[in-house]
Structures are given as C-alpha cells and as structure tokens.
Amino acid sequence: MNLQALDYINKNCEEILEQASNDNNVNEAMIKGVAKFAVANGYEKLSPNQKFHFDETIRPLIEDVQCSGYTHELEEVHQECSSTLPDDRLVEYYQNDGAYCDSCQGQNDADAHTKATFMRD
Numbered sequence: 001m002n003l004q005a006l007d008y009i010n011k012n013c014e015e016i017l018e019q020a021s022n023d024n025n026v027n028e029a030m031i032k033g034v035a036k037f038a039v040a041n042g043y044e045k046l047s048p049n050q051k052f053h054f055d056e057t058i059r060p061l062i063e064d065v066q067c068s069g070y071t072h073e074l075e076e077v078h079q080e081c082s083s084t085l086p087d088d089r090l091v092e093y094y095q096n097d098g099a100y101c102d103s104c105q106g107q108n109d110a111d112a113h114t115k116a117t118f119m120r121d
C-alpha cells in the first residue's frame with residue numbers, strides 16, 4: 001500500500017476516487033474523506049468501518065496495481081501484462097497515466113537503446 005500515491009490522487013486526480021466509489025456503489029464524498037484521513041493520519045487511525053471502505057474501494061488503487069502493459073515502439077503492438085507494479089512506481093503511474101513493471105521497463109529500456117543505436121547509424 002502506497003499512501004504517497006493516494007496523496008497524489010487526493011490532490012491531482014480525485015476522479016479516480018469517484019470512479020472507484022461508483023464501481024463499489026459507495027458514497028464519493030465518504031470515500032474522499034476516508035482517503036484524506038488515511039493520508040493525514042495513517043491507516044491504523046481509521047475506524048473499523050472506514051477501514052472496511054478503505055480496503056474495498058481505495059486499497060486496490062494503491063496496492064498490487066496492474067502493469068499498464070507494454071507497447072513495442074516500432075511494432076506498435078500492445079502487450080497485456082499481468083504483473084503488478086512495485087509500490088514505488090505508483091505515484092509515477094498516476095502522474096503519467098500508466099507505468100511499467102520491472103520486466104516491461106527493461107523491455108522499454110532495451111527498445112529505446114536499440115532505437116537510439118538505429119538512429120545513430
């Protein structure tokens with residue numbers, strides 16, 4: 001769980017919380033309140049009821065988030081990827097509208113390198 005990522009969502013993309021609230025059929029304002037409280041005070045300070053909503057609606061946004069998958073630069077084929085993102089990449093995920101797992105990142109770096117070499121020749 002990455003509360004930094006949640007902080008980022010609270011400040012920059014609340015619509016993600018709204019969407020998650022709709023998906024789970026819970027009140028948006030309540031979820032936003034729980035999200036802000038958790039960032040400010042920590043998960044442990046939530047009431048049992050708030051923890052329940054946090055676990056149901058908010059936690060999936062900031063834990064075990066699926067890799068965006070990889071699009072090969074030249075082939076433009078999007079590969080689905082079932083890996084989960086490391087916690088420390090979640091802020092980046094929300095900043096950039098997607099992020100790679102280590103494996104896809106490695107593939108991307110390799111491609112970038114190939115491309116750079118190709119351009120140079």
Ligand SMILES: [Zn+2]
Binds near residue numbers: 067068069081083100
């Ligand atoms: Zn991946």
